[in-house]
Amino acid sequence: MGSKNELPAVSANPSCDVHRFDAAIYLFLFLCICVAICLDVVGRYFRYQVQERENLYAQVDAMFRKGAWHGALYVHYVNFPQNKNWMARDLFTRGVYTLYPHSVLAGDPSVPTFSPDQFMAANFEPDPPWLFQHDIGSELTFTLQPDGLVDTYRRFVFSSTEDH
């Protein structure tokens, strides 16, 4: 460093290794580091719920993989109240990620959907001609029931429909 930009020595006696006040500052920083690590350890078990989220997304991924067939997958939502719009959108975004490059739709592909409310407003129950027109080979319906999420599947072969 140039002399104009030099940091002044803190210790009155630079030959002394660590001044008492200096040691107190380092101890304070040690406390900072300990607090941070303790918070992370506690947060990892009680706040972030990493394992629970891993399990949840593994289940959701399995639902989408089960629903994917040829062509695109259409996702339809039933019984989702407005305060659960974010959940419906999260499910869809997870499906898009899991199945990529396989296409996933949840509404008309020409309608932009950014917020969860826009997303749910665009979601509808499509009829087979519409599905055929958009090259959609399967439909996954999520129904929100009091005891949890129920997934049902339909697969389509050309213009004929088979439920299973």
Place this chain on the structure above:
Amino acid sequence: MTTAWLWCSIYLACLLVTGWGVCSLILPNRSRIDFAGLAACLGPGILSLILIAFSMVGWGPSRSILLSVAFVWGMLGIVAHRNRGAGFTANAPALPGSTFSKIWIILCLAAVGYGIFIVGRNALFQPVIEGDAFQIWQLKTKVLATVPLKPRPAYFSDVTLSYSHLKYPILVPMLSAGVHAMTGDLNDELGKAPDLLLYLGMGATVFGAVLEFNCWSAAFAAAALLLTIPNFLAYAGVGMADTALAAFYACAIVSILRWQAERRLADLVAALFSTICMAWTKNEGMALAIINVLAIFLLTPQPLKMRQIRLAVLFALVLGAAILPWIVYTRDLPATDEDYAGRLRVAQLIAAGNRIPTVAQSMPGEIVDWRRWGIFWIAVLALQLINWRRLRNRSIATLWFLLILQILAYFPPYMVTTWDLGELLRYSQSRLLLHAAPAAALIVGLQLPRDTPKPVQTD
């Protein structure tokens, strides 16, 4: 799976070789730790930019491209080292002899070890479970790993995927796409592996700078403080772009400080490369890039000298030219998301003036949120209050200048956002402050008491 791990390791080695080559060319005479830190950050950044360039002319990332690029940079690095001799300097102070300092260093190493363990777990073994990671960054990763940018993939025009921010910069997705190109599949966990390298690089960069400007104990303290912030441990390695932006920003800041101190063009070039990487990482990176230009223009020792003005203008021009391809590529994409750039108009900002108090009041609340930050920010402020006279030091003044401007830069987007402001602040503020954390750690490191007397400079 073993093969995937092997290819992933080779990819990480390619990133390091690229970083080594870049740093050998532009940064002779640095200490080894400095060099390692900058190489671990700039390597991923530069290699990703090269992959983006290839992709834009129609060649998506592939093993042959990755190995060839790393080979070329490795050769350039060898040539640079042969021409310039060893290339490393021993400008670090002597190791402290006191028992206190030795114990301190061991404690800090243990803390850093914990951070590496947690981030390593996040990056290498945990699936992508963070919302923003799979909605934005890792989804783009899959797109970029599957198809080149020319012809433009259907993804960029798909308005049903607006939630993934179609226009967001793509450096981090391309960095992860490199893993998939190397391993040959869209493996969920390993795409986040480069995050670990950037986390380590950020720590080493801050460590190297504080060691050069101050002492060993302070360097270990700054690195351990930074790398154990609860927010970093939660978000580093999960597949988002925040660690990458913080790492590039750390490199840019350190290079700017060195340029101020020694006025070497090499440091300005390193700052430029880091700033370009920032701008390609996140929209916030573009704002920080403008702040870096301001710092280079205003905070030089002789700001009105023609040479300094020319350098600052050249810096801004090269930076602008480097980000122009992405601006051109995305200019006709549908603006169906927040479109902050389109909303940042004077009239709109004036109309949203009543939001300023809400944003301003949320900042103090965020920095004292101990669950996210521990007492990191309190320590930064407390140490500055104790050492308030050191604000006269150019390096520390520069760091505060950058920090304050960075926080102010987040006001306009918050003012014009279409989201519920309170919800957005709660969700995003902690991650925005992560980008500022390296500057804050440097502020701490530069002000800590020395553990050994300053070495006498013989030249």
